[in-house]
Amino acid sequence: MSIPKEAYEALQSIVGPEWVSDDPAVRIADTKGGYATGVVDVNAVPPGISIQPETGEEIQQIIKIANRYRLPFIPTSTFFSAMCAPTIDDVIMIDLKRMTQLEINEKDLYAVVGPGISHSMLQAELFKRGLMTFVPTCGAQSSVLANLVHCGDAVIGWRFGLGYRRVLAVEWVLPNGDLLKLGSRSYLKDYFWGEGPGPDLRALMRGNEGHEGGLGTITKIGVKIFPFIPEKLEPKGVSPRTTLKLPENRMKWYNVTMPTREVAVDFMYELGRCEIGLLVSSIPPLFRYVARSRGKGAAGFWENWKKFGENADKNLMDIRVLCFGWTSEKQLAYEEKVLLDVVAEFGGTASAGPATDESNFQSADAVCSWFIGGRFLSEVYFESLDCGLHTEKGVRELARLRTPPLADTWDTPMLWAPYEFGHMGKQESLNYVDDKEIDALRAHEQACREMDLKIGGYAIMEDTRMFGKAWHNYDQWMKKLKATFDPNNLSNPPKPLERLLYEE
Amino acid sequence: MGMKEDLAAIVGVENVSADAEELKLYSKDYSVSMPSMPNYVARPKNVEEIQNIVKLANRTQIPLIPCSSSIHFNGAALPVQGGIMVDLRKMNRILNIDIRNRAIRIEPGVTWTQLQDELDRHDLMALNPLFAHPLKSALSGSLEREPMLIPKFEYGDPILNLEVVLPNGDLMRSGSSCTVGFPDNAADGVNPQGPGIDWVKLFQGAQGTMGIVTWMIVKAEVKPKVNKTFFMPFERIDQAIEPIYRIQKNMIGSECLLLNRVNLAAILAEKWPGDFSFLREILPPWTLILILAGGWRRPEERIEYEEEALNRITMELGIPEAHTSLKGAPGLEKKLPGMLRNAWPSEKVYWKFGYKGSCQDIYFHTVLSKAPDFTEIVTEPVAANGYPLDEIGIYIQPLERGRACHFECNFYYNPQDTKTANRIHNLYVEAAETLINNGAFFTRPYGPVANMVYDKAASYTAALKKTKHWLDPNNVMAPGRLCF
Structure with missing residues (x-):
């Protein structure tokens, strides 16, 4: 260990010796894990030490020590995502799991959470109070704070918008150890509002994705929560393989099939104009087969997927719509009628789905996508639903050129998740490869980015080196921003400037 | 070349002026902010011209003040350190x-x-x-x-x-x-x-x-094709708060706002001052306006279930059912949705100017449950400055399903009366100070309020200044505003 003894002792004195460790077992555990393991953390090295503070003040002190001894530091909350895995030596891993502050303001519909609170934990508390949040599709075990600041993607965006816009007031320890309070917290004790005073400095928290610790450590946020219905969602099954039974008088799934992708997109636009539904999302056959194969092993999946592909109708697109009687049972009936009107008008078919939910309210777990083996990478775009038709087609054609070794998707439709009643949407394509073929996945990724430059694709996984100049030299502004707030370049360098994926 | 010539080279001689009479138009607005004169006005027609103006400003350190409207409020477009007004009205496509x-x-x-x-x-x-x-x-x-x-x-x-x-x-x-x-x-x-x-x-x-x-x-x-307007009268503001919470949590309604009788009368008056005085007399102290908007499809059916929910809310709260008309304003229920979805009609005197010629607004964010307290709190500086309590306009706008609200006080005054205008200025400053000290969150601080807010928000101010320096190291953009 080349972390100075004096620094180590100073850190011990901040949080107590029991909450600092340089034990190799702990350090290795903090090296890898979580979502995108094996893809974004291939260059990961163990941190120099791992420290677990309990308060924002402790984090300030830790970061000041880090600055004094010029030690890089990385925050991590639940380590759900591997994106914060260290790639340089002697990093202080600031593990925020102990920060489980949770306050719920039922009247004014916001909660205050520390980084250690997961979506599942928050949702469980909210359901007790007749309120709700969402769980991101990547997994309900993720930290509310980290997830919203980093990505916040969830199909509930149909009605409630972009995840990071659900962040209200913020407490943020900057890379020099100063505490920055945003929104109503800037001079009040309240967390009910995020903007201002004046320009909204939440602007610096993230762009397409969060800064991944590159601009300090966010320690507490106010987050929007939403009204729910009086009826309870009852769990069924044996943990962890449980599902939630939905109250049929208030919630009803519909599985809609449209003849083509283009018609499906038209259909989603029309639903947006109608302002109905709590959730709307297309369901790619690939996702469906992954979900159906849980517990059957990878071999079961691949066998079924191959059988499906031989007879697949690659044009059909399936969309799930959750009609919701927020106001009353009558609202549910209204939404169903409107939905069925639109389905009929667009030449689709609709059938009622089972009155259960496994992945949208309490226990989403896209990490299960790993069980079928190999590695996968999502090409995720946020733009209009129409733009999604272009990007999906482009990614599909590029993937075809590398299939195999990329697993065959049979040219079936990928994911569309419209947001804000169709004002925008996510379009996501998944590509799998065998462990040994990760280079093919990277080559595909590179080809997708080159396509983006040509057609105007706007992928989440931006690469400042490829896009900086093309996108109005924003990389230069980011470099200056990093230098402004992190002059010692210690806050998870080189974030937020480059993605690990592209680092050699 | 001088500055005027430099600007003329960029935007054309016809789009630059240093004429005192013309500049005077930019020196004051409909607020109690101190007037201040720009040195020039330039009217660019495209982005390239704007870029060249900005580069010129960086070379010469002259301030730039962008403005887009023909009318200004809050002092937000005043050239407090002089400089070039960048008037963007020619870019109106x-x-x-x-x-x-x-x-x-x-x-x-x-x-x-x-x-x-x-x-x-x-x-x-x-x-x-x-x-x-x-x-x-x-x-x-x-x-x-x-x-x-x-x-x-x-x-x-x-x-x-x-x-x-x-x-x-x-x-x-x-x-x-x-x-x-x-x-x-x-x-x-x-x-x-x-x-x-x-x-x-x-x-x-x-x-x-x-x-x-x-x-x-x-x-x-x-734009909804079918609408149904409801009015809920209240004697006291605190009586209106729980209905708003319930309406929003039941996810019903489109436009929803609460006005006191002064503001509602100012909005509804057709003939001044007769209509205004009459309406002020007969309108309830507080009116909650709620528009139930029909959906794109089956519009009447949506209104039907929302109206049922509204009736359920009033029943649960033990308050009278919402009215579908407003006493003293016959036919308003039909006109109001269209009115609310438009700017104020250009042929009518602006609603904030009809009473006394001008109006000073003060607004902030809070949670709905605190709105009654702030209604009370604001009366102290109002009374201290001799402004009649029954002439305060109040507008409360629930935000994001009632998570918070925009709380706005309107002080109507005659801008020609210097003494009154000075008193309103004092009132504005003192009211802001009192409100801030009692927990009002000024998300949009203007003029002297900005100083009060940024004095309190130390960490935010420091980070904001760093951010400003990152983007504008020469501080050419609207210097003197906010905390810059």
């Missing part, structure tokens, strides 16, 4: 109406009236504030985060993306509008995230200090 994505791209000079008229032709409507002045720029109103009347859209922010000339003259486009070839590529410019940071949020509430926005893409929504 609606560049694109994207009906599928319900998004519209506008230049700074597009007024709310212009925007709504155009959207109306496509069965769409803008997410506008309460009776914006017809000459007010829709772009600057959105940048200033003027509250929209419809709290049902949780994604409260109407701005999707924007193009901005940064303080060094560089061009930046936010979100997916930064893509190569936009708008002639696959992107529709509707994703506001990135690149790198959330640029949209940085320019909102900035009062022109962070750059000059040259176009903006804003959301539009489907």
Whole structure:
């Protein structure tokens, strides 16, 4: 260990010796894990030490020590995502799991959470109070704070918008150890509002994705929560393989099939104009087969997927719509009628789905996508639903050129998740490869980015080196921003400037 | 060459002026802010001209003050350190109406009236504030985060993306509008995230200090074909709060706002001062206005279930059913949805000017449950400054399903009466101070209020100054405003 003894002792004195460790077992555990393991953390090295503070003040002190001894530091909350895995030596891993502050303001519909609170934990508390949040599709075990600041993607965006816009007031320890309070917290004790005073400095928290610790450590946020219905969602099954039974008088799934992708997109636009539904999302056959194969092993999946592909109708697109009687049972009936009107008008078919939910309210777990083996990478775009038709087609054609070794998707439709009643949407394509073929996945990724430059694709996984100049030299502004707030370049360098994926 | 000649070389001699009479028009606004004269006004016609003006300012250190409207409030466009007014009114095109994505791209000079008229032709409507002045720029109103009347859209922010000339003259486009070839590529410019940071949020509430926005893409929504208007009268403001919470949590209604009798009378008066006096007498002290809007399909059925829910709420609270008409304003229920979805009509005296010629607003955010307290708190500085308590206008706008509210006090006064205007200035300062000390959150601090707010928000102020220096090291953009 080349972390100075004096620094180590100073850190011990901040949080107590029991909450600092340089034990190799702990350090290795903090090296890898979580979502995108094996893809974004291939260059990961163990941190120099791992420290677990309990308060924002402790984090300030830790970061000041880090600055004094010029030690890089990385925050991590639940380590759900591997994106914060260290790639340089002697990093202080600031593990925020102990920060489980949770306050719920039922009247004014916001909660205050520390980084250690997961979506599942928050949702469980909210359901007790007749309120709700969402769980991101990547997994309900993720930290509310980290997830919203980093990505916040969830199909509930149909009605409630972009995840990071659900962040209200913020407490943020900057890379020099100063505490920055945003929104109503800037001079009040309240967390009910995020903007201002004046320009909204939440602007610096993230762009397409969060800064991944590159601009300090966010320690507490106010987050929007939403009204729910009086009826309870009852769990069924044996943990962890449980599902939630939905109250049929208030919630009803519909599985809609449209003849083509283009018609499906038209259909989603029309639903947006109608302002109905709590959730709307297309369901790619690939996702469906992954979900159906849980517990059957990878071999079961691949066998079924191959059988499906031989007879697949690659044009059909399936969309799930959750009609919701927020106001009353009558609202549910209204939404169903409107939905069925639109389905009929667009030449689709609709059938009622089972009155259960496994992945949208309490226990989403896209990490299960790993069980079928190999590695996968999502090409995720946020733009209009129409733009999604272009990007999906482009990614599909590029993937075809590398299939195999990329697993065959049979040219079936990928994911569309419209947001804000169709004002925008996510379009996501998944590509799998065998462990040994990760280079093919990277080559595909590179080809997708080159396509983006040509057609105007706007992928989440931006690469400042490829896009900086093309996108109005924003990389230069980011470099200056990093230098402004992190002059010692210690806050998870080189974030937020480059993605690990592209680092050699 | 002198500055005027330099500017003329950029925008053309006909678009530059240093004429005192002309400059005087930019020296004051409809607020109690101190007048201040610019040195020049330049009227660029395109983004390249703006970039050249900004580069000129950086070479010479002269301040730049962007303005987009023919009318200004809050002192937000006053040249407090002199400089060049960059008058953007010549850039008044609606560049694109994207009906599928319900998004519209506008230049700074597009007024709310212009925007709504155009959207109306496509069965769409803008997410506008309460009776914006017809000459007010829709772009600057959105940048200033003027509250929209419809709290049902949780994604409260109407701005999707924007193009901005940064303080060094560089061009930046936010979100997916930064893509190569936009708008002639696959992107529709509707994703506001990135690149790198959330640029949209940085320019909102900035009062022109962070750059000059040259176009903006804003959301539009489907204009309801069928509406039903409800009025709920209350004797006291605290009686109105729980109904608003319940309405919003039941997810019903479109436009929803609470007005006291002074403001409602000012809005409804056709003939001054007779109508105003009459309405002030007969209107209830507080009126909650709720529009139930029919959906794009089966509109009547949506209104039906929402009306049932509204009746259930009133029954549960033990208050009278909401009325479908307003005493003293016959036929208003039919006209009001259309009125609320438009700017103030240009042929009528602006509603804030009818009573005494001008109006000083003071507004902040709070949670709904605290609105009654603030109604009381504000009376202290009002009384201390001799302003009649029964002449305060109050407007409360629930935001984001009632998570918070915009609380606005309106002080009507005669701007020609210097003594009164000075008293209103004192009232404004003292009221702001009292409100801040009692927990009012001023998200949009103007003039002297900015100093009070930033004095309290130490960490925010320090970070804001760093951010400003990152973008504008020469502090050429609107210096003297906010904490810069």
